Amino acid sequence: MGKEQIKIVVCGDDGVGKTSLVACLVKDQFIQNLQNCLPPVTIPRDFSSSPFCPKSSILVDTTSYDLPALHRELKSADVIWLVYSDHETYDRVALYWMMMFRSLGVNLPVVLCKNKCDDFSVESEPKSSVLSPSDDSLSDSTKVEDEEFIPILREFKEIETCIKTSAKDKFNVNQAFYLCQRAITHPIAPLFDSRVGxxxxxxxxxxxxxxxxxxxxxxxxxxxxxxxxxxxxxxxxxxxxxxxxxxxxxxxxxxxxxxxxxxxxxxxxxxxxxxxxxxxxxxxxxxxxxxxxxxxxxxxxxxxxxxxISDKVLYPKMDITDTASVELSPLGYRFLVELFLTFDKDNDGGLNEQEIDFLFKTTPGIPRLWAETNFPFSTVVNSQGFVTLQGWLAQWSMTTFLDHKTTTEYLVYLGIEKDARLALQITKSRKKRRRNGKFYRALVTDRKVFNCFVIGKPFSGKSSLLESFVGRSFLESYSPTIRPRIAVNSLELKGSKQYYLILQEFGEQEPAILENVEKMKECDVLCLTYDSSDPESFSFLFELINQHKHLQELPMVFVALKADLDKQQQRCYIQPDDFTDQLYIDHPLHVSSVWSSSLNELFIKLTEASLEPSINTPGIAPDIVKEDINYWRYALVATSAVGFTSLFTFTFFKLFRSLRNEHS
The missing domain is CATH 1.10.238.10 (EF-hand)
Known part of the structure; x- marks a missing residue:
């Protein structure tokens, strides 16, 4: 319940002791000769010793002489404290009061209280709940097994619980008030069907x-x-x-x-x-x-x-700027590693279909994004087709980058005990620089996950490239890509730094994606592929880049695929090497899905282009970015030296500082 105050309306036939109960609760004593109806009383949140009543309450006494006022109070109530005292007033509970509540459209929890039970011992306060059922926090007189209470409990689902009280003996008055609060803070209705038990x-x-x-x-x-x-x-x-x-x-x-x-x-x-x-x-x-x-x-x-489960927990608010990205934190990776090891029951290093099903049993099922991207074949699997730990972490890295809300949602479903936001980290906003009228992206220093769009003419080899990236063998058979495909894997660069690279191929959606300027901002590097054995293949890229000028604002890597076949002269206005020279970027890499070394070189190149965008951004002359590149490379050298001796650290620091002075 979102309200900070609980409104409890006390009602019942006149003469049943409603006002005496309110006065006894507030004054902790029985008071004779009270007025017919007390004004509303506010009860502070610390009034009750129970840890299950964290809200303050307003207690409203009523009289049946003023029905319009009674109806108004009932319609604005949170819970009803309904009091009777003898057989006659008990009969009116079902015949009059419960019918009145329903006719008013009041669907509220009702605590039914039999008052003037003056022959019982003093109450015991409710204790703190523990798992043991031996804690009988309610006295025997409050149990629903009481023969007088059972029929009415079964007839009216609105009645939350029943209790016997005595204002004169101060018996169960505080307990009845506690039950009214508990009806809101800990309602029985969502949990238990008392009619069927x-x-x-x-x-x-x-x-x-x-x-x-x-x-x-x-x-x-x-x-x-x-x-x-x-x-x-x-x-x-x-x-x-x-x-x-x-x-x-x-x-x-x-x-x-x-x-x-x-x-x-x-x-x-x-x-x-x-x-x-x-x-x-x-x-x-x-x-x-x-x-x-x-x-x-x-x-x-x-x-x-x-x-x-609360949406605030599943999808916690995070302040993410347009050009920042979201990645898993060390806490997130640690949680996911422990999860993998727990559910890898046969200890074979892979999660089979049964283990995956059991792992996601506490969730709505595998994430929708995973189903759409053909998991587990979007990442690394072993020879039996079971996702490995490397593939498991890569898949979650991709999920977090593309849709961090899915990650927080599933971390909660999977049982993370801390705030799901602690399992994520937000990278710095991507910065842009301008030289000679040309904008380009600045160096990246804090990101570990990069998004690569694989673009090219159909049949150029894009799908085989994605298959090779996640370690699957090249297949001779060809089937055109219609729906988007995705592949993600980890890469280790110099200095033992690990990164995750996401390759996306868009199939029939490719033209629409390329025209969407906002969508293209999500791309860290373009992988522009052509079939080096097809003379008509490169012209597709040439026309594409000239048609979509905004692509030239992104770092790009040209790739000549199927390099194991005979190379053909491209029937294009300009040859690939000459075109890349005009753009001030590297010549196309010649790659084949059957040459593992060439594939590894390409994936590293794509990651490096994401880290150092200026090197492969068209139109940025080498001398413009030389200073930035040198600074970045020396910074990496200095960082990698930290793990060695203090002498190495000191030496590289001096070198780094002298180079900075030279540039300045």
Whole structure:
């Protein structure tokens, strides 16, 4: 509930003791000879000792003599405290009061209170919830098993719970107020169907997911350590050993014939609580009026009152500028590595289809982006077609770069305990420089993931290039690319620096993509491919670049594919080498999918062009960017030297500083 204050409207027939209950709650004593109706009273948030009542409340006393005022208060209420005191007023609960609420369209939780029960002992305050069902925080008189309460609870789903009170003896007055607050902060209705005595389907789904996430070793049981971790996450404190033993003993007894759950396995000694046992345990909480314990567990895993995970948690707000990108942080990579190792049950270094299905069982399924890009074949797989750890991390690096909201969403679904934003990091905004009227991108110093658009005439070899990038063998058969394709892999450059490169081929969408100036801003480097054995292939690129002038603002690398075949003179106004000379960029690389060394050279070249855009941006003369390039290269040398001896560090620092002085 988003409101900071809970409005509790106290109503019932005149003479049942409504005003006495309000006065006793506020003054902590029974007061005789009160006026007929007290003015609204604000109760501070720290009034109750219970940790499950984090909001302040306004308590509104009413009288049935002023029906219009009563109706107004009911329509603006959050919860109704309905009071009766004898058989006659009990009958009017169903025949008059509940019918009135429904006729007004008031669909609110109702706490039903039998007042003037002056022969009971003093109440006990509610305790902090723990996993143990032995904490009987409600006195015997408040249990729903009371014969007087059961029929009306079954007839009216609006009635949240029932309680007996006495303003005269100060019995259960604070407890009744607490139950009114709890009806809002920890409602029973979304969790438990009291008419059939079962947890609701959405509750079962949520608890099954929490069980899977809490079962860290994925053996199908919650052992003592896993229960302790769950307890600390949900309630911020350790569970007592005796309470833990009571839980296990309770479940063991319940699963013994002829008990209610005699056909279920709820607990196995030396292994732990089963999934069924975890569900039964939470069902017991609801039956005993202890559903705030279940809510404590659910909210520790970010569930809202609607039993869905909060959008604020799934998609946290992040301040990302237009030219910045989002990558995984070391925390994010560490979480994903641990996830991979946990679900690689056969320890073969790959996640097979069954392991992937089980890994994503706590989520809506594999991300939509993955399905659209033919995962796992968008990344590195082993000889059996199972995604490797290298491919797993590459896939998530790509996902984060292209759609960071999918990553935060799935990190939460997969059980990350910290703020999902801590698993990501935002890179610096991409800077532009201008020389002699020409804009070009500045050097990149903090990014590890780069996006490459692979463009070229059909049948030039783009698809084979993507296949080769993720380690798959060249196939002679050809099928035209219609839908976009993607491939991602990691690369290690000099200095053992690791980067991720995303290759995208657009199929029939390529013309529309090239015309979209905003879309092209997402590109770090263009890979312009042509078939060196096809004399008509290069002219396609030549016309493309002249038609879309904005492409010349991007770094580009020309690639002559199928270099293992006979090279043909291109039937074009200008030959490839001459054209690249005019653009002040390197001549085309000659690459073949059957020459692994040439492929590796190309992928490194694409990554380096992303790091140093000016080198391969058309129209930037070499002397213009020489200073920037030298600065960057010496900076890399100085950085790589940090891991060695202090002498090396000192020497490179002096060299770096002298070079800077020379440039200045």
């Amino acid at each position: 079962e947890l609701k389907p959405l509750t079962v789904l949520a608890l099954k997911r929490i069980f899977l996430l809490s079962d860290k070793d994925q053996d199908g049981f919650l052992n003592d350590h896993e229960l302790i971790v769950l307890q600390k996450r949900a309630f911020g404190k350790a569970i007592d050993k005796s309470e833990l033993e009571f839980i296990k003993e309770t479940l063991l007894n319940l699963s013994m014939p002829p008990q209610e759950y005699g056909s279920y396995t709820l607990y196995i000694p030396d292994k732990g609580i089963t999934k069924d046992g975890f569900l039964v345990l939470n069902k017991l909480y609801s039956e005993k009026g202890r559903h705030e314990t279940t809510w404590g567990i659910l909210r520790a895993f970010h569930y809202t009152d609607s039993l869905s």
